Each structure stands twice: as structure tokens, then as C-alpha cells.
Amino acid sequence: MLKVENFSFSYNSTKGMHPVFKELDITFSNGLNAMLGPNGAGKSTLLKCIFGLLRCNGSAFFGGRDITRMKTNDKTKLMSYLPQMDIEMSSLTVLEMVLLGRLPELGQRVSDEDLKNVMDTLNALNIAGLASRSFSELSGGQKKLVFIAQTLVREPEIILLDEPVNSLDLQKQLELCLLLRHIAEHKDIEIIVVLHDINLAARFADHIIVLDEKGRMYSSGTPHEVISKKMLREVYGVEASLSHDENGIPSISPIRSIRDSSVIA
Numbered sequence: 366m367l368k369v370e371n372f373s374f375s376y377n378s379t380k381g382m383h384p385v386f387k388e389l390d391i392t393f394s395n396g397l398n399a400m401l402g403p404n405g406a407g408k409s410t411l412l413k414c415i416f417g418l419l420r421c422n423g424s425a426f427f428g429g430r431d432i433t434r435m436k437t438n439d440k441t442k443l444m445s446y447l448p449q450m451d452i453e454m455s456s457l458t459v460l461e462m463v464l465l466g467r468l469p470e471l472g473q474r475v476s477d478e479d480l481k482n483v484m485d486t487l488n489a490l491n492i493a494g495l496a497s498r499s500f501s502e503l504s505g506g507q508k509k510l511v512f513i514a515q516t517l518v519r520e521p522e523i524i525l526l527d528e529p530v531n532s533l534d535l536q537k538q539l540e541l542c543l544l545l546r547h548i549a550e551h552k553d554i555e556i557i558v559v560l561h562d563i564n565l566a567a568r569f570a571d572h573i574i575v576l577d578e579k580g581r582m583y584s585s586g587t588p589h590e591v592i593s594k595k596m597l598r599e600v601y602g603v604e605a606s607l608s609h610d611e612n613g614i615p616s617i618s619p620i621r622s623i624r625d626s627s628v629i630a
């Protein structure tokens with residue numbers, strides 16, 4: 366179980382220090398964690414700090430080890446990370462791009478096992494047919510799926526995904542969430558996924574963490590505990606209707622923005 370303790374981070378920009386979060390404590394759960402929050406709340410920054418792309422103050426413990434003090438090599442073996450922004454161009458094929466995701470394990474030669482893992486992952490995401498295509502010629506959604514495959518092609522202990530469903534069509538969003546559920550349930554891998562779709566988070570996550578616009582933890586718990594009209598109003602500034610299906614899974618439907626300066630009522 367990943368535990369973030371006392372995390373503080375500020376960007377040092379031309380306009381001075383820009384604090385994103387201060388003394389943040391979060392206990393993620395085993396399984397599938399969804400992180401929600403408005404634009405600019407600090408979700409991507411938090412994932413980058415956990416992965417070690419940004420240096421922040423504080424500690425992050427996993428299995429008794431402080432991952433903020435780990436060597437980069439050990440960190441990349443422990444975790445894989447899908448950033449929000451991806452590169453657009455590459456002269457590699459889809460198969461080669463996904464193989465890159467196994468870099469921490471790759472020996473001098475690509476083994477049959479490496480290739481099998483790549484093909485299994487492409488199959489799981491229903492994109493095996495793209496394996497020999499040039500990456501640069503793919504559509505935006507197809508490229509996204511290739512990066513997701515690159516992140517999932519190994520079996521690390523933690524997977525961090527920043528808005529993976531962006532630019533995927535409805536069917537692929539659903540399939541990806543089902544795949545993440547399957548991985549979380551059967552492979553003992555902790556997944557932290559940043560989402561903007563509250564209904565997807567409600568349906569698929571074991572645990573939801575909500576950051577508010579100031580990078581503070583507003584709430585955390587099961588979807589049933591976290592998703593409320595009050596949270597939607599206070600964190601997102603949105604009036605919404607809320608219902609629950611026969612399994613108690615919440616589902617929301619936004620009605621209007623309650624921002625003072627909102628142009629459209």
C-alpha cells in the first residue's frame with residue numbers, strides 16, 4: 366500500500382514560487398485508486414513526485430521502503446508511469462514502442478518472453494493488429510493505447526496513469542477500465558489513475574482520492590463514501606443530480622455551474 370507523507374511541492378517559475386501542495390498525506394489502497402480533482406489541483410504534479418520526475422519534500426512509503434530515497438533504477442523497476450502528454454513522432458513501429466516499456470528488464474537481446482509479453486499486452490488492449498504499423502501514422506487515440514501498452518507491458522508493483530482515457534472512444538474507455546480492474550484484482554498491482562470522468566471512477570475504482578483546487582485532500586474513501594452532491598458543489602462548483610444503481614454504485618449528472626462568473630446559467 367502506497368502512503369504519501371508530508372508531501373510539499375512548489376514550481377519555481379519566472380514569476381516566483383508557485384506552491385502546488387503542502388504537507389499532503391494520502392494513503393492509497395491496494396487495488397485500483399482513482400484520483401479526482403479540478404484542473405490545476407496538482408494531480409499530475411503528485412504523480413510526477415511519486416515517480417521521482419520532480420523532487421518534493423516528504424516521503425512516500427511502499428512495503429516499508431521510502432521510494433523517494435530509492436535509486437532511479439530501483440524506482441523504474443518498482444513503478445511504471447504514463448504521463449498526460451505524450452510524444453507525437455517516432456520512427457519506431459508499435460511493437461518496438463511497446464517493447465521500450467520493458468527496458469528495465471531487457472537483456473542484450475530481445476527474448477521470446479519479451480515478445481510474448483508485448484503481444485499479450487497488445488491483445489489485451491485489442492490493438493495487436495497495429496503491431497507492425499509505424500507509430501507516427503496512428504490516430505491520437507491509437508497512439509494513446511500504444512503508450513498505455515508501454516506502461517502495462519511489465520508487471521511492476523505500482524502503475525501510475527495520468528488521464529489514460531483521454532482521446533479514447535467510449536468502447537475503449539470501458540475496455541481499458543475493465544482491463545485495469547482485472548490487473549488490480551488478479552496481479553496484486555497497485556494502480557493510481559487520474560481521471561476526470563467521475564462516473565468511470567465511481568464504477569471501477571476501489572478507492573477514490575479527491576484533491577481540491579488548492580492541492581489539499583478534500584476526501585478519500587470508497588466511491589459510495591466520496592461521491593456526493595456536496596463534494597461536486599464544493600470541489601467542482603457544479604450542481605449535479607446523483608443516483609445509485611442496484612449495487613450502490615453512484616452515478617452523477619451535472620446540471621449547472623455555480624461559479625459566480627459563469628456566463629451560461
Ligand SMILES: Nc1ncnc2c1ncn2[C@@H]1O[C@H](COP(=O)(O)OP(=O)(O)OP(=O)(O)O)[C@@H](O)[C@H]1O
Pocket residue numbers: 376377378383385402403404405406407408409410411449
Ligand atoms: N512546469 C510548471 N511550472 C509552473 N507551474 C506549473 C507547471 N506545471 C504545472 N504548474 C502549475 O501547477 C498546478 C498543478 O498543475 P497540475 O498539472 O499538477 O494539475 P492537474 O490537477 O494535473 O490539472 P489538470 O487536471 O488540468 O491536468 C497548476 O496551477 C499549474 O498551473
